[in-house]
Amino acid sequence: MTFRQHLSGVTYEFDGLVELMAKATPLRSGDQLAGCAAEHDAERAAAAWVLADLPLTTFLEDLVVPYETDEVTRLIIDGHDREAFAPIRSLTVGGLRDWLMDAASRDDGADRIAGISRGVTPEMAAAVSKIMRNQDLIAVGAATHVSAAFRTTVGAPGTLATRLQPNHPTDDPRGIAAAVLDGLLLGCGDAVIGINPATDSPHATADLLHLLDSIRARYDIPAQSCVLSHITTTIGLIEDGVPVDLVFQSIAGTQGANSAFGVDMALLREGNAAARSLHRGTVGDNVMYLETGQGSALSSGTHLGTGGKPVDQQTLETRAYAVARELEPLLVNTVVGFIGPEYLYDGRQIIRAGLEDHFCGKLLGLPMGVDVCYTNHAEADQNDMDTLLTLLGAAGVAFVITVPGADDVMLGYQSLSFHDVLVARQTLGLRPAPEFEAWLRTVGMVDDAGRLTPFDVSSSPLRSLTAAQP
Incomplete structure (x- = not known):
């Protein structure tokens, strides 16, 4: 036609x-x-x-x-x-x-x-x-209100949750634990404490999962953990009895692009069922953590549609949300500026794409989050990220990703800092996930209004966190 x-x-x-x-x-x-x-x-x-x-x-x-x-x-x-x-x-x-x-x-x-x-x-x-x-x-x-739950409830109206991303270039346990402590003290980690591992080896992934689970259990933190290894690695670890909360996988909007990620719908459903069989959630059983990003199909040459014509990257991105919707995930986020300026050139394009992805994801029934981020060779800066974070907070984004100092030293890109979310929550009147905020109040880190209080970590059980071992 x-x-x-x-x-x-x-x-x-x-x-x-x-x-x-x-x-x-x-x-x-x-x-x-x-x-x-x-x-x-x-x-x-x-x-x-x-x-x-x-x-x-x-x-x-x-x-x-x-x-x-x-x-x-x-x-x-x-x-x-x-x-x-x-x-x-x-x-x-x-x-x-x-x-x-x-x-x-x-x-x-x-x-x-x-x-x-x-x-x-x-x-x-x-x-x-x-x-x-x-x-x-x-x-x-x-x-549009969409929520999901595991140990915390993500996406409830009036809340802004965070992924605490304690990545380390060598997966050093003490470095990761230090970053986790930094984030917890600033009220982050209620969506997930999630590590991008330096390798995808099952042994290293298992060590990181044991580390995160020991931290969570030691301090009775109502949070979920995830090591973002390939779904096949995680399924194998579940079979081996490793403490897995969430199953992670990158997904895309065409069969070819998903094949490039090494997955299909059958494998994704298998991972979902495997994690749910563990019954580790306390307030819900949403167990999948899925990441998407505009340009992923084009980057793998799997972006052609009917008639062999190229499909625009935003339409293909939105098709990935159909895959996500099928799996009833706890978390979905677009890594909006991560793939680089070849796909989203500058701050203006990144901001627009972030708002589009969030809108489409929520309209399709997902607890949609955004990694508010950019690469250092893009025509963007932290002021653009401040703008996008504020706009997404006003739009009711379920969660965002936070890293120490807004600088991911392992993946080599710029995201949000723990402090950035404090500003957004205070400015927009938003709160952490309710179960996590209750824990923060119990250990004396926030007051009844959800504001951070003066906190002496040296007199708290959290002082031993950086000594945690896998």
């Missing part, structure tokens, strides 16, 4: 839905690299105009990635909830934007949005995000 739009004396043509979606996307370097971006703002505006008038039913008939060759597409189409779709079935993409904005203004908006969530496909979510301004994405995100 060819779409046409006459604008300012020029007729623009778009050869199919894949091209239309790509051309309507706000500018980003990854789409330019893939050769699918609009050539200029006028073409982008024309594509957005056509997209706004497109019936939502189009996305159930005209598939961005072929059904026959892609299991993610089959998951999306076969799992589509027609009953949930019924209230919005007659709408266009622009009509869905108006419906969401209206719902966001109502007292029962969260229930209304939750009611249609399973009827929205990732492509519908991506399409509507493309024609929304940043403030639209924030308003609807803030009105």
